[in-house]
Amino acid sequence: MTPAINSARKAKVSHRVHQYQHDPASESYGTEAAEKLGVAADRVFKTLVVAVDGQDLAVAVVPVSGQLSMKRIARAAGGKKAAMADPTDVQRATGYVLGGVSPLGQKKRLRTFIDASAQRFDTVFVSAGRRGLEIELAPAELARLTHGTLAPLQRD
Template sequence: MASKQTPAVRAAEAAGIRFRLVEYDYEPDAESVGLQAAAAMGIPPGQVFKTLVCLLDGAELVCAAIPSDARLSLKALAAAAGAKRAEMADPAKAERSTGFVVGGISPFGQKRRLRCFLDASAAGQDEIVVNGGRRGLQIALAPADLVAALAAVVCPLQAE
């Protein structure tokens, strides 16, 4: 198996937070990486947060972490970020900016650190799981530790 020392894992270690790594067999043909990861790890989908890279007002890239079984409200993200509009970023642009491949984008250890927005549903959980910087590797941690380490904004991000 590939190394567990990804930039995301190194960034989480450098932040001094408590976390554990969880590995699973990544299925490249899965319809939803987050849902496949949750099923493979035996974790409820609402506890596994996918990292989506979005573009605000055509200029700023940000990341939004939402439950794997939820849809992102671009309107809610724009409002939380103080922008007029938000759209999904081009996958190639997201990969260049973060240094991770789609399906392995983590809120931690990005090449160019993006502002992070965490869905409010994380606040009611003892532990959430986010990508560890490569496909098949996840970081399990307390939501408060993610917020502290990344100065993440906690806000409602799910589409109705």
């Protein structure tokens, strides 16, 4: 049980938890999840934490098949620039280890932005708070639970 799963259960959100054997040698946690679960990479979303204008942390949830546009996440967050957040800050703010950061159940609620492509699917997969553990839920429920905003976040 993780804080991510607990938050979905507490909110009575329809979801499914998927577990797979994580390979410590894997360099792309999201791609590994898609492959091991037999799901299209467009439906598996990675959780990235960025620093907007060098200070405020924000969460970007984007497909593992794409890349986050720093310009787009900065714009969505109302800033000028964004950069990947310091790993120590990420772990401190979210309560999760890198590779297992979930947009759900974070220690400190960070502003969350979900790539608009999520709306194309009935359900999407995001980390459930541990490497090798994914939670599947409707994009609208993900946005509701995270108080997230849907926006185009991927590089063209």
